[in-house]
Amino acid sequence: MIHAIVEKDLYFDSVFLMLINSEVKKLKGILNAVVSMGTEMNIELLKDMGYADENVLTATSNDLLVVIESVDRETADTAVAAVYDLLNKKKKKNSGKAYQPRSLQSAVRDEPEANMVIISLPGEFAAREAKTALNNGLNVMMFSDNVSIESEIELKELACEKGLLMMGPDCGTAIINGHPLCFANVVAPGDIGVVAASGTGLQEVTSCIDTFGGGITQGIGTGGRDLKDPRIGGKMMLMGIEALKQDPSTKVIAVISKPAAHEVADKILRALEKTGKPSVVHFIGQPRETKRDQMHFAGSLEETAKIAVALSKGESYSPSVFTLPQSEIRAIVAGESEKISSDQKYLRGLYTGGTVADEAIILLEQVTGPVYSNNQKKKELQLPDPFKSVGHTIVDLGDDIYTVGRPHPMIDPTTREERINIEADDKEMAVMLIDIVLGYGSHKDPAGAIIASLKEARLKAEARRGYLPVIASVIGTKNDFQGYDATVSTLESAGCIVMPSNYQASMLAVEIIKKRGTL
Amino acid sequence: MNVDRITSLFEKDLNVINMGLESFSETLVEQGVQSTHVFWSPPAGGDARLLEALDVLNSRKEEIDLANKKALEIIQKGKPEIIDIQIAIDVIPRMTARTVLHAGPPVTWENMCGPMKGAVIGGLIFEGLAHTREEAEQLASSGEIIFDPCHHHSTVGPMAGIVTASMPVWVMKNAVYGNRAYATLNEGLGKVLRYGAFSHEVIDKLRWMRDELAPILKKALERHGPVDMKNLIAQVLQMGDEGHNRNRAGTSLFIREMAPHLVRLDEDRETIAKVFTFMHLNDHFFLNLTMPACKCIIDGARDIENSSLIVTQARNGTEFGIQISGLGDRWFTGPASKVDGLYLPGYTADDAGLDIGDSTITETVGIGGFAMAAAPAIVQFVGGTPEDAMNFTLDMYEITLGENSVFQIPSLDFRGTPTGIDLMKIIERGIYPVINTGIAHKDPGVGMVGAGLVKPPANCFDEALLAFAERVK
Numbered sequence: 001m002i003h004a005i006v007e008k009d010l011y012f013d014s015v016f017l018m019l020i021n022s023e024v025k026k027l028k029g030i031l032n033a034v035v036s037m038g039t040e041m042n043i044e045l046l047k048d049m050g051y052a053d054e055n056v057l058t059a060t061s062n063d064l065l066v067v068i069e070s071v072d073r074e075t076a077d078t079a080v081a082a083v084y085d086l087l088n089k090k091k092k093k094n095s096g097k098a099y100q101p102r103s104l105q106s107a108v109r110d111e112p113e114a115n116m117v118i119i120s121l122p123g124e125f126a127a128r129e130a131k132t133a134l135n136n137g138l139n140v141m142m143f144s145d146n147v148s149i150e151s152e153i154e155l156k157e158l159a160c161e162k163g164l165l166m167m168g169p170d171c172g173t174a175i176i177n178g179h180p181l182c183f184a185n186v187v188a189p190g191d192i193g194v195v196a197a198s199g200t201g202l203q204e205v206t207s208c209i210d211t212f213g214g215g216i217t218q219g220i221g222t223g224g225r226d227l228k229d230p231r232i233g234g235k236m237m238l239m240g241i242e243a244l245k246q247d248p249s250t251k252v253i254a255v256i257s258k259p260a261a262h263e264v265a266d267k268i269l270r271a272l273e274k275t276g277k278p279s280v281v282h283f284i285g286q287p288r289e290t291k292r293d294q295m296h297f298a299g300s301l302e303e304t305a306k307i308a309v310a311l312s313k314g315e316s317y318s319p320s321v322f323t324l325p326q327s328e329i330r331a332i333v334a335g336e337s338e339k340i341s342s343d344q345k346y347l348r349g350l351y352t353g354g355t356v357a358d359e360a361i362i363l364l365e366q367v368t369g370p371v372y373s374n375n376q377k378k379k380e381l382q383l384p385d386p387f388k389s390v391g392h393t394i395v396d397l398g399d400d401i402y403t404v405g406r407p408h409p410m411i412d413p414t415t416r417e418e419r420i421n422i423e424a425d426d427k428e429m430a431v432m433l434i435d436i437v438l439g440y441g442s443h444k445d446p447a448g449a450i451i452a453s454l455k456e457a458r459l460k461a462e463a464r465r466g467y468l469p470v471i472a473s474v475i476g477t478k479n480d481f482q483g484y485d486a487t488v489s490t491l492e493s494a495g496c497i498v499m500p501s502n503y504q505a506s507m508l509a510v511e512i513i514k515k516r517g518t519l
Numbered sequence: 520m521n522v523d524r525i526t527s528l529f530e531k532d533l534n535v536i537n538m539g540l541e542s543f544s545e546t547l548v549e550q551g552v553q554s555t556h557v558f559w560s561p562p563a564g565g566d567a568r569l570l571e572a573l574d575v576l577n578s579r580k581e582e583i584d585l586a587n588k589k590a591l592e593i594i595q596k597g598k599p600e601i602i603d604i605q606i607a608i609d610v611i612p613r614m615t616a617r618t619v620l621h622a623g624p625p626v627t628w629e630n631m632c633g634p635m636k637g638a639v640i641g642g643l644i645f646e647g648l649a650h651t652r653e654e655a656e657q658l659a660s661s662g663e664i665i666f667d668p669c670h671h672h673s674t675v676g677p678m679a680g681i682v683t684a685s686m687p688v689w690v691m692k693n694a695v696y697g698n699r700a701y702a703t704l705n706e707g708l709g710k711v712l713r714y715g716a717f718s719h720e721v722i723d724k725l726r727w728m729r730d731e732l733a734p735i736l737k738k739a740l741e742r743h744g745p746v747d748m749k750n751l752i753a754q755v756l757q758m759g760d761e762g763h764n765r766n767r768a769g770t771s772l773f774i775r776e777m778a779p780h781l782v783r784l785d786e787d788r789e790t791i792a793k794v795f796t797f798m799h800l801n802d803h804f805f806l807n808l809t810m811p812a813c814k815c816i817i818d819g820a821r822d823i824e825n826s827s828l829i830v831t832q833a834r835n836g837t838e839f840g841i842q843i844s845g846l847g848d849r850w851f852t853g854p855a856s857k858v859d860g861l862y863l864p865g866y867t868a869d870d871a872g873l874d875i876g877d878s879t880i881t882e883t884v885g886i887g888g889f890a891m892a893a894a895p896a897i898v899q900f901v902g903g904t905p906e907d908a909m910n911f912t913l914d915m916y917e918i919t920l921g922e923n924s925v926f927q928i929p930s931l932d933f934r935g936t937p938t939g940i941d942l943m944k945i946i947e948r949g950i951y952p953v954i955n956t957g958i959a960h961k962d963p964g965v966g967m968v969g970a971g972l973v974k975p976p977a978n979c980f981d982e983a984l985l986a987f988a989e990r991v992k
Contacts, residue, residue: 106916133536181543242520
């Protein structure tokens with residue numbers, strides 16, 4: 001049945017209504033829904049769909065239209081109620097805009113239903129406010145860094161005692177109840193719960209899960225030090241795992257972390273085993289263990305997602321490096337390496353995401369030997385001058401040394417643009433490897449912002465009678481506001497090869513370097 | 520491991536409070552998530568000394584909270600009543616024939632600002648201790664006059680706040696705690712003593728007030744019985760007054776209270792009419808009642824060990840000073856500020872004296888600037904919008920111990936006014952008490968030139984916090 005409502009003189013902006021529209025369409029028993037303003041175009045559209053009754057036909061562009069096609073009246077009523085609920089939230093927000101509370105305490109008084117505090121204040125003040133939040137029974141996501149280990153321990157102990165989330169410090173990504181927080185992607189809902197001690201790691205894994213047709217329940221961030229420092233001892237990772245264990249919607253658990261202290265890793269694995277739910281673990285840069293019971297070990301961020309999706313769908317997982325058939329990969333490698341000149345020897349990875357940069361370093365090192373980086377754990381391979389590449393170099397441009405006085409390169413692409421321009425003049429560069437991170441928090445067109453520099457770099461290589469392959473991966477989903485497909489087209493228009501994951505992009509770069517070596 | 524609160528978060532609508540980058544909140548709002556952005560500022564302005572003192576104090580939070588709870592309770596329960604009109608020397612503690620009380624923290628004759636000097640001159644002439652300006656100045660600098668803050672004598676005075684021995688004063692009694700407070704009768708607008716004017720007409724008016732107005736009102740008051748000031752103030756907040764800079768409703772209510780008793784007095788019709796007219800023509804007549812009423816309430820909360828309640832904020836035109844409940848009679852002072860305001864025709868900022876008067880006592884119990892939301896008309900005076908008035912009040916909730924149980928603001932859904940200024944919260948939030956005030960001419964003898972908003976000097980709050988931390992430690 002079709003249920004149409006015309007709400008006179010009630011205006012909302014179209015982007016907001018589109019979001020409501022997609023929310024309502026997800027409800028059970030709803031066949032179709034249109035929530036829009038009564039513009040001429042929208043009314044025409046409704047006419048074509050057979051939804052326009054006399055009432056709808058008289059609507060103006062200042063009137064709100066709510067049209068629901070559902071299995072029965074009851075479902076329609078539920079959907080209409082949901083629409084108004086979402087609309088009211090917006091109205092409430094707008095009416096309160098005049099006065100912003102000056103303290104956390106007042107915000108809690110104004111909004112007693114609050115359940116999450118996001119803190120991105122300067123580090124020296126962040127811990128104080130987080131403590132107040134926890135003491136008020138609120139979960140915390142702390143984006144701030146420069147918070148001492150002692151404070152982190154104190155806050156996480158307090159959170160454990162209160163049974164609350166203390167995500168961070170230095171937690172840039174989380175997805176709670178389907179809502180991306182800070183730097184995060186719009187990922188399909190599903191039954192995979194993720195806990196991650198790595199921001200871009202969480203973005204890459206959740207985006208890949210979406211790409212491979214899976215979906216998530218929650219994406220919990222812990223901050224990068226959670227497992228690394230034995231004094232913190234994975235406190236938040238353990239809380240996250242326990243919460244996902246008890247969450248009935250979560251059927252599969254995925255855990256990702258930067259290298260973990262040995263005893264902490266053991267604790268995490270035991271906890272994961274005890275959940276009784278199938279799980280997949282990836283400790284970046286640590287050798288993969290053999291599968292035990294329901295616990296699987298992945299060798300890359302992408303594989304973490306692949307295994308999780310396979311577990312979620314009850315399918316078997318068969319390892320493979322590339323999504324494309326081997327023959328196509330061979331053709332790409334041959335085509336891209338053919339025109340590289342003999343002066344061109346080295347790979348240059350220019351990253352905005354820290355964890356994906358780490359992943360690339362690790363993959364490359366196994367094949368090419370030493371890789372220099374500002375992120376290198378090995379002292380002798382740390383860049384003597386972080387602004388100058390030597391040999392195979394992969395830089396994490398989100399590092400503080402590159403961002404003094406300017407925003408993170410995910411927000412402000414100029415840091416990377418400048419670096420691309422510098423590398424372009426280096427005749428020894430053989431392959432350029434980049435990441436493009438989409439999602440909330442990120443720049444509105446991260447590919448478009450660097451595309452001119454990429455083209456220029458390729459032209460310069462050709463002018464030197466060489467050729468520069470640019471291999472990219474896009475971290476993001478089709479529902480991210482920057483547009484996944486548009487981003488890929490932009491990159492491809494400049495001759496970049498776009499791979500489905502950072503792992504595959506890195507492996508393709510490795511293949512090209514190998515191939516060049518044999519030329 | 521208990522994760523009930525996390526799993527219950529998973530079942531509820533996400534509802535976020537955002538502190539820091541506002542865009543994090545905006546993207547959530549775009550997604551239809553309820554998100555409240557906090558307009559945050561760094562505690563103690565990031566001053567390491569003060570942050571350390573706050574840490575010390577926070578380690579004694581339980582005792583401080585307990586002391587402040589007691590202090591707030593005393594404010595809430597306090598019940599000031601007008602019980603009488605008397606002559607200053609007969610009722611004000613330690614008042615002598617040669618004592619001159621003044622507004623604000625202690626100040627010597629030499630350091631007094633122009634308007635206060637003018638008011639002292641007028642006071643000495645009124646007392647017959649001098650006959651000319653020169654005689655008065657000589658006497659004032661001779662050391663024979665005892666200058667002392669009103670606050671040291673359970674008294675408060677608007678602007679210069681000069682009280683001399685033979686002036687009639689309102690006698691306010693706290694019906695619950697028994698303490699008393701005093702203030703002179705308001706002289707009206709224009710050339711008046713409290714703004715430093717001392718011409719013949721000023722002195723003549725003071726004499727009429729002493730000889731005719733005060734005795735008549737005293738008799739009317741006797742017929743009426745004690746006037747419940749708390750109840751009257753609660754009413755005026757619902758009638759567009761805030762009890763400090765707007766007292767139109769209060770003055771009207773007081774006239775209404777007194778009228779049936781005044782007309783029954785065995786006095787000449789014209790004499791009574793003059794009393795009515797005098798009150799009617801002076802919107803601020805009620806100010807000299809709200810001030811001692813507030814003083815009477817807050818004095819009950821003085822000297823509570825470990826309490827960070829501000830029990831006095833007062834200015835003498837040279838310095839701004841505060842006193843803290845847990846720190847006894849000690850003053851913490853800073854230079855008096857310039858008032859940012861609007862001027863009466865013919866005057867400019869160049870004519871303005873600095874911030875002056877004890878009237879900031881009203882803010883200590885949750886009226887005046889703290890109740891500006893109740894008096895939207897007042898903001899026109901200071902060049903703002905009704906929304907500004909609302910926001911001033913909302914900000915003050917950040918630095919107060921609680922909400923008043925009797926004084927309420929209709930437009931905030933009858934929320935109690937922000938009450939009991941907490942020194943610790945001021946430093947923690949970096950928000951200072953809002954003060955709206957009249958502006959006196961900088962020279963003696965001229966009078967009022969405008970009105971506006973003023974920021975208190977931060978250093979007196981900083982120093983008070985350091986001293987409080989030292990004391991509590």
